Amino acid sequence: MSLLPGLARFGRFLGQIVWSTVSNPLPVGRALEEAHRIGVNSLPILLVVSVFVGTNLSVQGASAFSTIHAERYVGMFVALAGVREMAPIMVASMVAAKAGTEMASQIAVMRIQEQIDALEVMAIDPYWFLITPRLLGILLVLPALTMISIFTLVVSAYGVAITQLGLDGHTFLEQATATTHAMDLVYCAVKAFVFGLVICVLSCYHGFTSGAGASGVGRATNAAVVMAAVSCAILNYLLSELLFG
Amino acid sequence: MHLFDRLAALGRFGLFTTRVIRRLITPPWEIEEISRQVWLLCSRCALPVLATTTPLGMVMALQGLVIFSIFEAEQYLSPLISVATFRELSPVLASVLVAAQGGSSFAAELGAMRIHEEIDATEVMAIDPIRIHVVPRLAAILLACPLLNLLGSLGGIGGGFVSAVWIKGHPGTLYWSELWSMTGGMDLIGGQIKALVFGAIIGLVATYEGFFASGGAPGVGRAVNRTVVTSATTFIVVNYFLTSALFGVPH
Numbered sequence: 001m002s003l004l005p006g007l008a009r010f011g012r013f014l015g016q017i018v019w020s021t022v023s024n025p026l027p028v029g030r031a032l033e034e035a036h037r038i039g040v041n042s043l044p045i046l047l048v049v050s051v052f053v054g055t056n057l058s059v060q061g062a063s064a065f066s067t068i069h070a071e072r073y074v075g076m077f078v079a080l081a082g083v084r085e086m087a088p089i090m091v092a093s094m095v096a097a098k099a100g101t102e103m104a105s106q107i108a109v110m111r112i113q114e115q116i117d118a119l120e121v122m123a124i125d126p127y128w129f130l131i132t133p134r135l136l137g138i139l140l141v142l143p144a145l146t147m148i149s150i151f152t153l154v155v156s157a158y159g160v161a162i163t164q165l166g167l168d169g170h171t172f173l174e175q176a177t178a179t180t181h182a183m184d185l186v187y188c189a190v191k192a193f194v195f196g197l198v199i200c201v202l203s204c205y206h207g208f209t210s211g212a213g214a215s216g217v218g219r220a221t222n223a224a225v226v227m228a229a230v231s232c233a234i235l236n237y238l239l240s241e242l243l244f245g
Numbered sequence: 246m247h248l249f250d251r252l253a254a255l256g257r258f259g260l261f262t263t264r265v266i267r268r269l270i271t272p273p274w275e276i277e278e279i280s281r282q283v284w285l286l287c288s289r290c291a292l293p294v295l296a297t298t299t300p301l302g303m304v305m306a307l308q309g310l311v312i313f314s315i316f317e318a319e320q321y322l323s324p325l326i327s328v329a330t331f332r333e334l335s336p337v338l339a340s341v342l343v344a345a346q347g348g349s350s351f352a353a354e355l356g357a358m359r360i361h362e363e364i365d366a367t368e369v370m371a372i373d374p375i376r377i378h379v380v381p382r383l384a385a386i387l388l389a390c391p392l393l394n395l396l397g398s399l400g401g402i403g404g405g406f407v408s409a410v411w412i413k414g415h416p417g418t419l420y421w422s423e424l425w426s427m428t429g430g431m432d433l434i435g436g437q438i439k440a441l442v443f444g445a446i447i448g449l450v451a452t453y454e455g456f457f458a459s460g461g462a463p464g465v466g467r468a469v470n471r472t473v474v475t476s477a478t479t480f481i482v483v484n485y486f487l488t489s490a491l492f493g494v495p496h
Contacts, residue, residue: 045478052485059485060333063492064325067427080308089301093341097473101349105466112462164489214360214462218353221469225345230296233338237300237408240307 013205017135020127027133034137038099042145046094050149053090054156055164057082062165071167075175078157083180084244087150088188089236092195095142096228100203103134104224107207108217116208135200142196143189150188187243194235199228261453268373268380275381282385286347290393293342298335298397302404305329309405310413322409323420324427330401331432332492337484339397340443343390344476348451351382352472355455356465364456379456383448390444391437398436435491442487443480450476 061077107130110116119126154176162169203224210220305326313319355378358364367374402424409415451472458468 045474048478049481052482056333056485056488059488059493060329064328064427068321076312080312085304085308094474094477097345097477098470101466101470101473105463105470109463109466213357214465215353215357217462218350218357218465218469221466222346222349222353225349225473226293226342229342229345230293233297233300237303237307240304241412244308244311 009209010205013208014201016127017131017201017204020125021132021135024125024128024132026136027128030133031136031140034133035141036137038095038137039141039145041102042095042098043148045098046091046145046149047152049090049094050087050152051156053086054078054082054153055160057086057153058157058160058165062161062167071165072171073175074161074165074167075172076179078154078161078172079176079179082153082157083150083188084184085236085240087153088146088191088195089232091142091146091149091192092199092232092236093229095138095145095196096199096203096225096232099138100199100228101221101225103200103203104207104210105217105221107204108210108220111208111210112212112216131200131204134204135197138196138200139193143192146188146192147185150185184244187239190243191236191239194239195232198231198235202228202231257457258449258453261456262449264375265379265383265449265452268376269383274384275377278377278381279384279388282381283388286343286385286389287392289350290339290343290346290389291396293346294339294393294397295400297342298330298338298400299404299407301334301338302326302330302401303408305334305401306405306409306413306415310409310415319415320419320423322415323405323424326405326409327402327424327428328432330398330405331428331436332488333484334401335394335397336436336439336443337481339394340390340440340447340480341477343386343393343444344447344451344473344480347386347389348447348472348476349469351386351448351451352455352458352468353465355379355382355452356458356468359456359458360461360465375456379452382452383445386444386448386451387441390440390447394436394440431491435487438491439484439487442483446480446483447472447476450479 057078058074061074061081062071065071065073065077107116110130116126116130119129158169158172158176161167161172206220206224206227210216306322309322309325310319313321313325355364358378364374364378367377406417406420410417410420454468454472454475458464460467
C-alpha cells in the first residue's frame with residue numbers, strides 16, 4: 001500500500017537532484033574529492049575480490065569444460081563471463097556495499113541530527129551540497145574501478161590457469177583476446193556508469209528519508225545496500241540484452 | 246599502532262567466536278526465538294535473493310547461447326546453467342544478499358541495543374546477552390542460508406528458462422530434458438556446504454560488529470557498513486578455496 005507514495009517520493013527526489021544539479025554551479029573540486037575518496041576506499045577490497053573471482057572462474061571453467069574435453073576454451077569462458085558480466089556487477093555490488101552504505105549512513109546521520117535542516121536554514125541547497133558531488137564522483141570513478149577490476153580478474157585467472165590447472169598460457173591468452181573486443185570494454189564502462197548512478201541515487205535517497213535514532217540509521221543503511229544490489233542485478237540483464245544481445 | 250589495533254580486533258573476534266560457539270552447542274536453546282529469527286530472515290531475504298539470482302540466470306542464458314551457438318552445441322546450455330547455478334551463482338549471490346539484508350539488519354539491531362545500553366541492562370539482570378541475542382541469530386542464519394540457497398537456485402534456473410526459451414526461442418523440451426545431465430548430487434551438496442559456511446561467516450561478522458558497536462548513531466551506520474564489506478569480501482575469498490576443494494578438476 002505504501003508502494004505508490006514511496007515511488008512518488010522517489011520521483012520527486014530524482015527531479016530535485018536533477019534540478020539542483022543543473023541550476024547551480026558545478027562543484028568540481030568537491031566532486032573530485034569524492035571520486036578520490038570513493039576510489040581509494042573501495043580499491044583494496046575490489047582488488048581482493050577481483051583476484052578471487054578470477055581464480056574461481058578459471059577453476060570452474062576448467063572443471064566444466066573438462067567434461068567435454070575442451071579445456072582450451074577456458075580463456076574464452078573467462079573473457080566472456082568475467083569481462084562482460086562478472087566484473088561490472090561485482091564492482092557495482094562491492095561499491096554499493098562499501099561506498100553506498102557509507103553515503104547512506106552519513107546522510108542519515110545528518111538527517112537525524114538535523115544538519116540537513118540547518119543547511120536549508122542557511123539557504124544552501126542540500127541536494128546540491130550533499131548529493132551532486134557524490135553523484136559526479138561515483139560516475140567518474142566507477143568506470144575506472146571496473147577497468148582495474150577487469151585487468152586484475154583476467155590476470156589472476158591466467159595465473160591460476162597456468163599454475164594450478166596446468167593449461168597452456170598461450171592458448172588461454174589467444175582465446176581470451178579473440179573473444180574480447182575493444183567495444184566490450186566500452187560497454188562495461190557504460191554498465192559501470194549506470195550502476196554508479198543507481199547506487200548513488202538509491203543510497204542518498206535512503207539516507208535522506210532515514211527514520212529517527214540509531215535504529216533508523218541502521219535500517220536506512222540496510223535498505224540502501226539491498227535496493228542497490230537488487231536494482232543493479234535487474235538492470236544488468238537489461239543492459240546485457242541491449243549491449244551484447 | 247594501526248597493526249596492533251588490527252591484531253587486537255582479530256583477537257576480540259576470536260574470543261567472541263568461541264563464546265558464541267560454546268553457547269551454540271550447549272542447551273538451553275531459545276527455540277522460540279530461533280524460529281522467529283528464521284522466519285524473519287527468510288521473509289526479509291526471499292524476495293531480494295530471487296530478484297538477483299533470476300536476472301543473473303537470464304544473463305547466463307543470454308551469454309551461454311552466444312558461446313554455444315559458435316560450436317552449435319546448444320544442448321549444453323541448460324547443463325551449464327544448472328551446474329553454474331548450483332555450484333557458484335546461487336550460493337555466492339544468495340549469500341551476498343543475505344549479508345546485505347540479513348547480516349546488516351543483525352548488525353543494526355544489535356548495534357542499536359548496544360548504543361541504547363540494552364545489552365548492558367540484560368547483563369545487569371544476570372541474563373547472558375550472547376545466549377539470548379547472538380546465538381539465536383547465528384542459529385537462524387545457519388538454518389536459513391541453505392533454504393535461501395535452494396530458492397536462489399530455483400530462481401537462477403527459472404530465469405535461464407525465461408530468457409533462453411521465452412525470449413530467445415531455445416527449445417523448451419531440450420532445456421528441461423538436458424537440465425540434469427551434468428549436475429550430480431555432489432553439486433547440490435557442495436552448494437549447500439558453501440551456503441552453510443558463508444552463512445556462518447555472515448552471522449559471526451554481523452553479530453560481532455553489532456555487539457561491539459560504539460559511538461552513537463554514526464557507530465551503528467559504520468557497523469552495518471563494515472558487516473557487509475567484511476563478510477562479502479571474506480566469503481568471496483573463501484569461495485575460491487571451497488571451489489577448489491569441492492569441485493577441483495580431477496586429473
